[in-house]
Amino acid sequence: MDAxxxxxKGQIIEQLNLAEVKPEEINPDSPLFGEGLxxxxxxxxxxxxxxxxxxxxKIQDPKDGKxxxxxLRTMAEYIKAQGKS
Amino acid sequence: xVLEETVHPYYLRKHNILSKAYINGTxxxxxxxxxxxxxxxxxxxxxxxxYFDAIEPSYKExxxxxxxxxxxxxxxxxxxxxxxxxxxxxxxxxxxIITGTGLGCFEDSERFLLAMLNNDEQFLTxxxxxxxxxxxxxxxxxxxxxxxxxxxxxxxxxxSFESTLxxxxxxxxxxxxxxxxxxxxxxTPNFIxxxxxxxxxxEVLTDRPIWKSxxxxxxxxxxxxxxxxxxxxxxxxxxxVDGIQTLxxxxxxxxxxxxxxxxLKLRDLSLSDIDVTLMGFSSDVNFDSKLQELLPAIEEExxxxxxxxxxxxxxxxxxxxxxxxxxxxxKQKLPKVLMIxxxxxxxxxxxxxxxxxxxxxxxxxLLSQC
Numbered sequence: 001m002d003a004x005x006x007x008x009k010g011q012i013i014e015q016l017n018l019a020e021v022k023p024e025e026i027n028p029d030s031p032l033f034g035e036g037l038x039x040x041x042x043x044x045x046x047x048x049x050x051x052x053x054x055x056x057x058k059i060q061d062p063k064d065g066k067x068x069x070x071x072l073r074t075m076a077e078y079i080k081a082q083g084k085s
Numbered sequence: 086x087v088l089e090e091t092v093h094p095y096y097l098r099k100h101n102i103l104s105k106a107y108i109n110g111t112x113x114x115x116x117x118x119x120x121x122x123x124x125x126x127x128x129x130x131x132x133x134x135x136y137f138d139a140i141e142p143s144y145k146e147x148x149x150x151x152x153x154x155x156x157x158x159x160x161x162x163x164x165x166x167x168x169x170x171x172x173x174x175x176x177x178x179x180x181x182i183i184t185g186t187g188l189g190c191f192e193d194s195e196r197f198l199l200a201m202l203n204n205d206e207q208f209l210t211x212x213x214x215x216x217x218x219x220x221x222x223x224x225x226x227x228x229x230x231x232x233x234x235x236x237x238x239x240x241x242x243x244x245s246f247e248s249t250l251x252x253x254x255x256x257x258x259x260x261x262x263x264x265x266x267x268x269x270x271x272x273t274p275n276f277i278x279x280x281x282x283x284x285x286x287x288e289v290l291t292d293r294p295i296w297k298s299x300x301x302x303x304x305x306x307x308x309x310x311x312x313x314x315x316x317x318x319x320x321x322x323x324x325x326v327d328g329i330q331t332l333x334x335x336x337x338x339x340x341x342x343x344x345x346x347x348x349l350k351l352r353d354l355s356l357s358d359i360d361v362t363l364m365g366f367s368s369d370v371n372f373d374s375k376l377q378e379l380l381p382a383i384e385e386e387x388x389x390x391x392x393x394x395x396x397x398x399x400x401x402x403x404x405x406x407x408x409x410x411x412x413x414x415x416k417q418k419l420p421k422v423l424m425i426x427x428x429x430x431x432x433x434x435x436x437x438x439x440x441x442x443x444x445x446x447x448x449x450x451l452l453s454q455c
Contacts, residue, residue, distance in 0.1 A: 015210070017154045038151060045211050053208040 004076045004085050012072075015050050016043055028072040036071070044069060051075075055084040103351065104254035107322040107455060109263075110174025110313035112166035113408040114139050115396050116306055120169070125412060126420035129395055135286035136277055137306035137397035148229075155212055156225070157192040159271035162309040163222035164229065167267055171230075174313035174321055180261040181235035182223050183252050185245030186269045187400020189219030195273055222269050235261070243442025246401040250329045250450070257316040267311035268404030280305055295394040296366040296373070296380065296425050303369045306397020310404035312411075318455055324414040324436075325455040326407075328352055332447040338378035341447060345439070348449050356386035360430040361419055363406050365440040366391050367398045372444035379439075380425070387437070389425040403440040403448060410436040410452045 009023040016039070030036035033044070047069055051057040057079065059065060068078045079085050113119035116137035117130055130140060139162060144153055147165040156164070163184065171179070196213040215221075220238035227236050235256065239248035246268035253264045280286055286302050293299075315322065330348050335341045349355055362383050366373050383389045396405040413419055417433050438450040 017212075019154060020150050042155075042211055042215070049208050049210045053204070 001073075001076055001080065004079065005072055008072055008076055008079075011050055011054060012037075012047070015046050026072060028076070031071060032069055032075075047075075051079070055079050055082070057082050057084055103328065104257055105328075106254060106257060106264075106314040106316065106326045107318050108312050108324050108326065108411050108452075109176070109315045109319060109321040110170040110172070111310065111323070111408050111411055112169030112171075112173070113308070113310040113405065114141060114162045114166050115308035115310070115405055115408075116140060117395055119408065120165075122169075122173070125416055125418075126395070126422050129422055132304050132306075132397060135281065135302070136272070136304055139271075139307050139309075152225070152229070155216060157190050157196075157213075157216055157271070159186070159190045159192065159269050159309070160216060160222050160225055162271065162307075163267060163269040163311070164225055166309045167226045167265060167311040170265065170267075170311040170313045174263075174315075176263055176313060179230065179232055179234070179263045179265045179313065181237075181253070181256055181264045182227050182230075182232055183235075183237050183239070183249040183256075183264065183266045184220070184223040184226075184269060185239040185241070185247070185249040185267070185401055185404070186219055186222070187240070187242050187245050188270060189240065190217050190221050191271050191276060192273050193217035193221075195275060222267075226265070243400055243440075243446025244331050244333075244448065246404040246407075247329055247331050247440075247446075247448045247450070250326065250407075251331075253314050254326075254329065257314075262316050264314045265311060266314060267309060268401030269309040270307045270399040270401050272305060272307045272399075277305065294425070295368045295391050296364070296377065296389075298366070298368045298370050298373055301369050301371050303367045303372070303398040304393075306399050306402070308396060308399065308402075308405055310401075310408040312404075312407065322455050324411045324452050326450065327435075327453050328449070328451040330449045332449075334445055335375065335447055338375045341375060341379055341439075342382055345449055349437075349451075352451065354435065354451075356383070359387040359435045359437045360433045361390055361410075361413060361435075362387045362437045362439060363390050363392050363410060363423070364425070365393060365402065365406065365438075365442075367393050367441070369398075372441060375444065376439065376441060383439075384426050388419065388428055388430045390419060390423040391425055392423060395422060398442075400442060402442070403438065403450065406438045406440055407450060407452070410438055410450070414452060414454050
């Protein structure tokens with residue numbers, strides 16, 4: 001799980017162009033949206049594409065996004081649950 | 086054009102053609118150190134062979150990090166230059182934002198298209214698409230300034246910046262008091278490679294002045310210049326814009342001269358009243374030939390100067406020229422690096438810009454001391 005979280009940190013930094021953020025500064029349990037990384041709705045779309053592009057996961061129901069993208073850890077858990085890690 | 090030569094000046098004033106504006110603030114990012122407000126052609130950054138790169142500032146001083154991460158270079162340059170102009174004008178609010186660009190946000194357009202190609206039209210992300218539209222710069226400035234008023238972007242190739250100025254002059258007649266206008270252009274490595282393949286570039290030989298070129302090829306470039314314009318003169322006013330006229334594909338140099346004389350006559354001026362004429366020589370003989378032919382007539386009456394030897398060529402280079410004209414009036418000095426004529430002007434009251442882009446789009450812009 002830890003390896004997957006580290007991998008996700010790098011992919012999120014690259015995809016969202018978070019040049020100012022270092023991987024060690026991202027707390028895997030902090031919220032991704034609002035506070036924490038302070039991401040917004042455009043970033044949510046970027047994360048959906050990230051999951052599809054790197055892990056072959058398509059989110060069928062947009063409502064699931066709220067739970068999946070709660071934090072880095074929830075994202076990693078979802079990827080693992082889909083058997084795509 | 087016939088209209089201006091035959092119709093009574095009252096008609097032209099009534100229809101905004103003779104409107105005037107005051108420049109209260111300027112901001113410029115170019116291949117020179119124009120970001121430093123004290124810089125005045127004291128040291129010149131040379132071209133990188135056949136093209137210029139803009140000298141970019143540290144954007145963190147002008148743009149919040151959460152906004153910065155999504156912005157391409159054109160947007161960053163535009164927002165920063167607009168910020169500098171607004172700060173200089175000491176204004177919090179503008180009544181309109183008008184931008185002009187030939188190619189728009191080229192970097193993001195390229196990024197979006199490359200992603201489509203590389204990923205077989207799959208996994209397309211929204212950011213670069215959203216940021217790639219030509220009006221992104223104007224809208225980002227509006228969001229930052231919380232300006233919900235008139236916002237327009239002109240994409241008129243070599244007339245893009247001129248159109249912003251014409252629109253601003255008309256808006257002043259409709260009651261607007263303060264307007265932000267700007268011209269924006271960026272290039273990318275791929276853009277340079279493609280243009281080089283199309284043989285549009287040349288390395289300008291240092292021993293041949295830009296106004297005496299006998300070979301084809303321009304030095305491509307990029308940059309942005311913004312201006313806070315006011316309808317009325319204030320203590321902040323640096324110069325006034327007294328007129329703008331565009332000419333599309335004039336047939337001969339004599340044609341340009343006739344239109345120029347008529348343009349000045351409408352403002353009760355003649356060529357001898359112009360202290361400095363900034364001419365848009367681009368180093369490509371195919372595009373400069375009419376200006377080369379026009380030069381003796383200009384030099385006979387005024388002091389001729391150039392500007393694309395320091396800023397290169399791009400769709401909105403006329404915005405850089407307007408920044409130069411404002412500086413020349415403010416400092417009351419014509420920098421040596423720009424001089425074509427041997428003589429120096431005694432005083433600088435009226436500065437005329439004759440811009441041309443690819444020998445297609447010509448424009449006259451008249452600035453005066455105020």
